[in-house]
Amino acid sequence: MSQAPRKISILGSTGSVGTSTVKVLQAQSEPYNVQVLTANSNVTLLAEQAKMLNASHAVIADAALYDDLKSILSGTNIKVSAGETALHEAAAIPADWIMAAIVGMAGLKPLMIALEQGTTVAIANKEPLVAAGELVLKTAAGHGATILPIDSEHNAVFQVFERTNKEAIERIILTASGGPFRTKLLAALRDVTPDQALAHPNWSMGDKISIDSATMMNKALEVIEAHYLFDLPASQIDVLVHPQSIIHSMVEYHDGSILAQMGAADMCTPITNALGWPKRLKTPGKKLDFKTMNRFDFEPVDDQKFPAVQTAYACLKSGQAACIAMNAANEAAVAAFLNHKIAFLDIHAYVSEGLKIDMPSTLSSLDDIVAFDNFVRAQVESCMMNSSSSSIMKS
Numbered sequence: 309m310s311q312a313p314r315k316i317s318i319l320g321s322t323g324s325v326g327t328s329t330v331k332v333l334q335a336q337s338e339p340y341n342v343q344v345l346t347a348n349s350n351v352t353l354l355a356e357q358a359k360m361l362n363a364s365h366a367v368i369a370d371a372a373l374y375d376d377l378k379s380i381l382s383g384t385n386i387k388v389s390a391g392e393t394a395l396h397e398a399a400a401i402p403a404d405w406i407m408a409a410i411v412g413m414a415g416l417k418p419l420m421i422a423l424e425q426g427t428t429v430a431i432a433n434k435e436p437l438v439a440a441g442e443l444v445l446k447t448a449a450g451h452g453a454t455i456l457p458i459d460s461e462h463n464a465v466f467q468v469f470e471r472t473n474k475e476a477i478e479r480i481i482l483t484a485s486g487g488p489f490r491t492k493l494l495a496a497l498r499d500v501t502p503d504q505a506l507a508h509p510n511w512s513m514g515d516k517i518s519i520d521s522a523t524m525m526n527k528a529l530e531v532i533e534a535h536y537l538f539d540l541p542a543s544q545i546d547v548l549v550h551p552q553s554i555i556h557s558m559v560e561y562h563d564g565s566i567l568a569q570m571g572a573a574d575m576c577t578p579i580t581n582a583l584g585w586p587k588r589l590k591t592p593g594k595k596l597d598f599k600t601m602n603r604f605d606f607e608p609v610d611d612q613k614f615p616a617v618q619t620a621y622a623c624l625k626s627g628q629a630a631c632i633a634m635n636a637a638n639e640a641a642v643a644a645f646l647n648h649k650i651a652f653l654d655i656h657a658y659v660s661e662g663l664k665i666d667m668p669s670t671l672s673s674l675d676d677i678v679a680f681d682n683f684v685r686a687q688v689e690s691c692m693m694n695s696s697s698s699s700i701m702k703s
């Protein structure tokens with residue numbers, strides 16, 4: 309008996325992960341019913357995707373863009389809605405597989421609502437895991453939801469992690485490309501521009517994660533993400549720079565065996581893996597060609613140049629409030645850097661400012677987490693406004 313087509317939703321369909329997810333879906337022979345597609349402000353692409361995939365709902369988070377979206381989709385059967393509440397309602401529309409690909413903490417509530425459906429949720433949106441990992445996992449477990457990691461590193465670990473043999477695991481090794489400034493001297497980082505920081509050598513990604521890769525805050529966030537996803541202490545999570553981005557991460561076992569997952573630097577692979585799991589589907593993305601590869605390099609993280617990774621380990625030791633503060637301060641600082649308001653090296657300096665805030669001892673509810681996240685952002689933004697120099701590193 310043939311099965312009914314799976315119902316699919318993509319939260320953040322117009323972004324880098326979102327568009328790769330659309331590409332993966334379009335390449336499949338199996339039919340899918342696309343339920344919900346969401347965006348923040350990119351009405352044109354959202355409408356185009358909704359028509360192309362014959363989606364049931366298109367939701368734009370910016371309420372002011374409702375009329376624009378409605379007008380482009382007039383004459384179709386696609387239901388249009390706009391605003392934050394509409395986004396939350398969209399995440400609650402029943403689906404068998406939901407991609408969580410909104411960027412930053414804006415994705416936290418939609419993610420929680422998606423998990424409350426007790427369905428399969430593929431999580432690219434790492435910031436909610438960093439700030440609210442325990443609550444995210446508790447919600448998934450409480451509603452019987454399955455979480456599938458999309459971050460290439462965590463998807464790699466997921467593929468080679470023997471869940472039924474966890475006591476045999478020595479450590480996981482998250483690989484990092486080192487970003488566009490791996491070989492630059494620290495002094496040369498003072499004057500780098502957003503355009504230079506956005507030019508990642510291996511991956512094509514959204515602006516926020518590209519800047520996080522340049523500061524290596526991306527790897528910092530991933531250490532905390534891995535702690536929650538694989539239930540491992542910081543002492544069993546290592547980071548290793550691997551500039552070619554071929555090995556996406558590894559698991560080392562006590563017997564000395566190291567299992568690695570390899571692939572092209574193309575998000576289509578982890579997305580296809582999660583869409584097919586536990587089966588394996590065909591990727592429309594790039595494949596590795598070993599004949600054109602001549603070397604695998606590895607080196608430790610330069611903690612002086614990229615202090616973010618050590619900051620993440622310190623935050624994990626300190627507790628959830630510090631993880632929220634690190635993430636919130638970083639989101640505020642990255643936005644300011646992209647708007648040419650602060651310098652590149654200021655980003656981590658403002659993360660350190662955020663970590664000086666008094667940390668609350670309990671943050672059990674979603675509201676508590678969101679309130680503390682907002683408080684840290686406001687403090688860091690006010691610190692930026694009050695800074696007399698454009699660069700606090702210079703003061």
Ligand SMILES: NC(=O)c1ccc[n+]([C@@H]2O[C@H](COP(=O)([O-])OP(=O)(O)OC[C@H]3O[C@@H](n4cnc5c(N)ncnc54)[C@H](OP(=O)(O)O)[C@@H]3O)[C@@H](O)[C@H]2O)c1
Binds near residue numbers: 414517
């Ligand atoms: N890109 C990658 O290769 C990659 C790899 C691993 C993990 N991730 C993680 O996946 C997430 C998405 O990354 P990305 O690179 O795909 O980001 P992106 O290209 O910036 O796309 C973000 C998506 O979220 C939407 N969005 C932004 N702000 C929103 C808001 N306030 N409310 C609702 N929707 C909002 C955007 O809509 P508009 O297009 O309308 O702005 C877009 O659809 C991030 O957490 C990132 O760390 C990304």
